[in-house]
């Protein structure tokens with residue numbers, strides 16, 4: 208079977224504008240930024256945060272919505288409400304977020320310390336929706352507690368339809384090498400599809416990861432930042448072709464198209480602020496990048512930003 212190439216959820220990054228670009232480059236499926244189940248249920252529905260978090264362009268590809276929380280009944284109710292919106296292909300449950308404010312509430316990766324609760328959440332969510340229910344997990348809490356295999360079996364038994372496994376512990380946060388070996392052990396232990404995540408940075412690493420883990424697909428996180436071409440490169444690598452790097456002109460066009468769409472959606476002021484990080488990522492690897500990032504951060508509008516980016520063509 209052709210492996211599934213997905214965009215991993217990233218809060219503050221994987222909004223509809225960025226996702227659409229990734230889909231255009233060959234991504235098969237994406238996930239929203241994480242959404243608090245309780246927040247979704249209690250906030251007035253037109254609150255900007257939820258309006259933006261749940262927005263999707265009709266021409267995007269399949270999109271899962273990711274929820275986090277620790278109380279099975281809230282998670283189930285939120286899943287039912289999100290299912291009703293009719294725009295998501297799956298409900299993904301966050302069991303990997305390492306942030307203190309999330310684990311402090313027993314959510315995210317804290318659930319890996321409480322497989323029983325994790326199982327009850329999956330069961331409750333399954334009972335509340337007809338959509339597939341997937342779990343995004345890590346390999347454990349810390350080096351002493353790498354319980355990914357037993358945890359995966361628990362959530363599978365509870366009804367999970369698929370898993371994405373980030374090959375790091377909670378304590379590692381985002382540092383250190385992802386443990387593909389352990390991801391492979393999870394894949395071998397369950398019958399549901401497993402997507403491998405962690406350290407996919409180009410086409411060849413995706414191919415190696417698929418080969419090494421035997422997984423059904425890969426999820427790309429930071430490797431896609433300023434680099435949506437990673438999806439077409441993974442496809443090229445899977446076909447055994449040489450990976451094509453985008454010319455500078457294409458990087459600039461894509462960054463500016465990203466900016467203009469963001470501006471249409473959120474207005475100039477927010478878009479200029481939000482695009483700073485994206486511009487910094489788009490110019491990664493180019494010459495004189497440190498100076499350019501400083502200048503891009505000071506740009507007051509996108510015309511100025513484009514003039515700065517165009518310098519890449521003459522240097």
Ligand SMILES: Cc1cc2nc3c(=O)[nH]c(=O)nc-3n(C[C@H](O)[C@H](O)[C@H](O)COP(=O)(O)O)c2cc1C
Nearest residue numbers: 215216217218240241343373405406407427428429
């Ligand atoms: C800025 C940022 C935000 C993230 N937000 C989420 C999130 O909302 N939900 C989630 O499950 N994972 C989130 N992650 C984790 C990624 O989905 C992914 O598991 C992790 O970055 C490892 O993959 P990578 O090595 O390809 O980056 C986030 C990661 C980053 C860097």
